[in-house]
Amino acid sequence: MGVNALFTAVSGLDSNQTYLGVIGNNIANSNTIGFKSSNPIFENLVSQTLSGTSSSQEGLGTDVYSIQQQFTQGAMENTSNPLNMAVDGNGFFIVQAPNGSTYYTRNGTFSENASGEIVDSTGQNVVQGYALNSQGIATAGTPTPIKLNTGAIAPVATTTSDLTANLDSNVSPQISTTVSSSATFAGGYLSANVAAGSSTIYVEGSGTLKAGDSILIGNGNGTDNLYTIKTIAASSLSSTADEITLTSALTSSAQENTAVSQNELNISAGATGFSSGMELQINTTGTASSSTSDPYQYLNTIANVITAPTSTSAGTVSLTDAMPLTPGTAFLPSGAVIAGPASDYYSTTINVYDSLGNALPMTVTFAPSSSTAGSWNAYYSINGTAATRSTMTSATPTPKTADIAFNSSGAITSTSTLTLTDVPPYVTPTPTNLPDGAKSPLDIALNLSNLSQYSAPSATTAFTQNGYATGTLTSFTVDQSGKISGQYSNGQTQYIAQVALANFIAPTGLTSEGNSLYAQTFASGQPAVGVANSGNFGYITDSALEQSNVDISSEFTNMIVAQNAYVANSKVLTTENAVLTALESSVQ
Numbered sequence: 001m002g003v004n005a006l007f008t009a010v011s012g013l014d015s016n017q018t019y020l021g022v023i024g025n026n027i028a029n030s031n032t033i034g035f036k037s038s039n040p041i042f043e044n045l046v047s048q049t050l051s052g053t054s055s056s057q058e059g060l061g062t063d064v065y066s067i068q069q070q071f072t073q074g075a076m077e078n079t080s081n082p083l084n085m086a087v088d089g090n091g092f093f094i095v096q097a098p099n100g101s102t103y104y105t106r107n108g109t110f111s112e113n114a115s116g117e118i119v120d121s122t123g124q125n126v127v128q129g130y131a132l133n134s135q136g137i138a139t140a141g142t143p144t145p146i147k148l149n150t151g152a153i154a155p156v157a158t159t160t161s162d163l164t165a166n167l168d169s170n171v172s173p174q175i176s177t178t179v180s181s182s183a184t185f186a187g188g189y190l191s192a193n194v195a196a197g198s199s200t201i202y203v204e205g206s207g208t209l210k211a212g213d214s215i216l217i218g219n220g221n222g223t224d225n226l227y228t229i230k231t232i233a234a235s236s237l238s239s240t241a242d243e244i245t246l247t248s249a250l251t252s253s254a255q256e257n258t259a260v261s262q263n264e265l266n267i268s269a270g271a272t273g274f275s276s277g278m279e280l281q282i283n284t285t286g287t288a289s290s291s292t293s294d295p296y297q298y299l300n301t302i303a304n305v306i307t308a309p310t311s312t313s314a315g316t317v318s319l320t321d322a323m324p325l326t327p328g329t330a331f332l333p334s335g336a337v338i339a340g341p342a343s344d345y346y347s348t349t350i351n352v353y354d355s356l357g358n359a360l361p362m363t364v365t366f367a368p369s370s371s372t373a374g375s376w377n378a379y380y381s382i383n384g385t386a387a388t389r390s391t392m393t394s395a396t397p398t399p400k401t402a403d404i405a406f407n408s409s410g411a412i413t414s415t416s417t418l419t420l421t422d423v424p425p426y427v428t429p430t431p432t433n434l435p436d437g438a439k440s441p442l443d444i445a446l447n448l449s450n451l452s453q454y455s456a457p458s459a460t461t462a463f464t465q466n467g468y469a470t471g472t473l474t475s476f477t478v479d480q481s482g483k484i485s486g487q488y489s490n491g492q493t494q495y496i497a498q499v500a501l502a503n504f505i506a507p508t509g510l511t512s513e514g515n516s517l518y519a520q521t522f523a524s525g526q527p528a529v530g531v532a533n534s535g536n537f538g539y540i541t542d543s544a545l546e547q548s549n550v551d552i553s554s555e556f557t558n559m560i561v562a563q564n565a566y567v568a569n570s571k572v573l574t575t576e577n578a579v580l581t582a583l584e585s586s587v588q
Contacts, residue, residue: 004060008059009569009573009576012565012566012568012572013570014063015064016565016566016569018067019040019562020566023558025038026550027555029548032107032548033108033109033546034107034108036069036071036072036074037070037549038067039067040066040067041064041065041067041068042063042064042065043062043063043064044063068508069507070549072549074106074549075546076088076547077544079543079545080543081111082477083110083478084109084110085108085478085482085541086108086544086546087108087540087546088538088539090536091501091503091532091538092105093107093120093499093500093501094500095119095125095128095517096145098124103125103517103519104504104510104527105518106516106546107120107121107545108544108546109545110127116149117146118147121516126145128499129146129498129499131144132483132496132497134494134495135495136483136498146496146497146499148484148486149486149496153470153472155355155467155468155469157353157355158442158465158467159443159467160466161350161444161465162450162462162465163448163451163460164451164460164463165460167451167458168344168346168454168455168457169373169410169453169454169455170455171368171373172371173371174339174369175271175272175273175278175340176336176337177267177337178334178335179265179336180267180269181334185207185330186209186261186325187207187323187324188204188237188260188261188324188426189256189258189259189424190254190258191203193256194253194254195250196249196250196251198250199230199245199248199250200246201243201244201250201260203241203242204238204242205237206236206237206326206330208237209237209262210232212228213229214227214228214229214263215228215229215260215261216262216263216319217258217259218254218260218321218386219254224320224321225250225251225252226263227247229244229246229247230246230247231245237327238327257385257423257424258322258385259321259322259323259324259385259426260324263319263322264319265282265319266315267309267314267315268314269312271309271337272309272310274309274315274339275302275305277301277302278341279345279367280300280301280319280338281298281299281338281379282297282299282300283337298379299365299379299388300319300321300323301321302318302319302320303319304317306318323386324386325426326425338367340368344367345368346458347364347365348363348460349362350362350464351465352422352444353465353469354436354438354442355438356436356437356438357468358436358438359469360382360442361382361384362381362382363380364378365379365380366378366379366404369402370402373453374405374406374408374453375402375405376402376453377404378404378448380418380446382442383422385422386424386426403415403418404448406451406452412452412453416451417445417447417448418445418448419444419445419446420445421443422442444465450462470490471489473486473488474487474488475487477542478540479540479542480533480539480540480541481531481533481534482498482499482533482540484498484499499532500529501537503528505525506525508523509525
């Protein structure tokens with residue numbers, strides 16, 4: 001019967017050998033990312049009854065019933081890789097193997113593969129998550145492989161813009177006068193693109209031109225150059241493109257719809273004080289047979305006073321910018337003109353974007369409509385076209401009040417939204433596409449509700465718009481809910497995807513598959529799939545990794561315990577062997 005002690009001691013040796021193996025594995029993986037330590041669960045073997053009573057049971061030794069992993073939280077270590085992630089709390093990352101198998105891990109050492117997918121440390125298993133729309137809302141309920149958009153994102157055309165600015169209430173006396181009753185003026189726009197070096201252009205418009213006349217042609221960048229007509233096919237411009245040759249070639253290319261006009265304007269007698277550099281608001285709309293007009297349609301600058309008007313005689317000024325005319329329209333005799341020093345006029349510029357992502361400079365200029373503070377007209381230009389009044393102006397040729405009005409407290413009281421377009425108002429019919437291929441027109445609602453008029457220099461506090469050019473992914477961040485946001489070269493930030501997490505009722509029932517991966521079993525139960533920072537899930541920390549939860553000091557203590565137990569069992573074995581040897585000798 002004493003032989004039982006031998007088998008009991010052997011079972012103790014085997015079990016504590018397993019214990020030492022578990023301890024060794026824990027220590028070996030103390031630096032493995034996301035590793036969870038294990039503890040052996042011992043059980044005693046069935047007892048043998050010596051005399052038929054429970055008080056006479058002799059044990060048959062021990063066995064390791066199971067080895068359970070401890071899913072306690074590991075410490076966080078910061079890294080410089082934004083794709084490194086750590087779960088703080090409950091939950092496992094979900095990855096899919098190339099063969100379609102699903103695994104779960106706490107190792108967030110993720111990276112991007114050549115296909116743009118986020119993969120785990122093996123480089124083979126793809127992290128699962130949810131695609132997000134522009135508002136950061138998941139577009140599907142089932143996790144799919146996360147793939148970063150490494151290509152260019154589509155541009156977005158500008159539709160709205162907001163301007164916050166102050167207009168100085170201290171304005172100089174403005175000169176109010178009219179276009180001379182004897183004024184003749186011709187203008188129009190290019191009907192086709194013209195390359196630099198060409199001396200032939202085609203113009204649609206109104207008014208009489210002749211050889212020797214000087215004309216302004218826009219450069220498409222907000223500046224104009226002066227040219228002299230050599231020959232012209234017809235004496236009067238019309239809606240049919242008229243061929244004009246110039247005495248010198250164009251110094252830069254000009255696109256279709258670029259403004260073309262004479263550069264001299266006749267001013268009625270009675271007005272004095274004109275000087276070079278003054279700003280002009282000039283009426284150019286209406287028809288030749290109409291006696292009324294919608295004033296201050298275009299904004300221009302006096303390049304030079306050729307002949308100063310007097311109280312009895314008209315004068316002539318040259319202009320810096322081309323002012324095109326729509327076919328069938330003309331300057332009206334006695335059309336209104338307002339002139340003032342450039343210091344009273346305030347301009348501010350922002351880039352807006354068309355449907356192809358082209359950046360177009362949009363300039364808005366505020367011009368006093370009288371010498372009384374509180375009334376302003378608004379002019380705009382997009383991509384260097386002639387500065388015009390917006391659609392806030394009445395559509396009928398009837399004089400109207402100023403575009404913008406302020407009360408005595410400096411607060412805006414007038415309509416505060418301008419509708420702007422990149423297609424010049426003189427171009428008819430409106431083209432479907434612009435010469436660069438972008439969709440036309442580009443309509444922009446400019447919000448001016450934040451304008452003020454105080455006794456302070458005119459200045460812009462903020463000027464924003466909602467369009468942008470195309471861009472490529474430059475960096476990304478991950479928030480606590482696992483949402484991945486990409487930062488693009490065009491300054492935009494967009495949601496890309498959200499990392500999915502899984503949780504188990506009995507995570508100790510998971511089986512380890514190596515490489516810090518776990519597989520679902522019957523003992524673990526079905527996974528509950530969701531996202532971080534919700535329900536029973538923990539939150540995600542980006543640029544961080546969860547370290548092993550192995551406690552080295554505890555493992556050393558356990559090692560001593562296991563070693564002593566192993567030695568003690570070996571002593572039982574040698575002692576029982578000595579007893580049996582003595583018994584054998586006595587029998588002999």
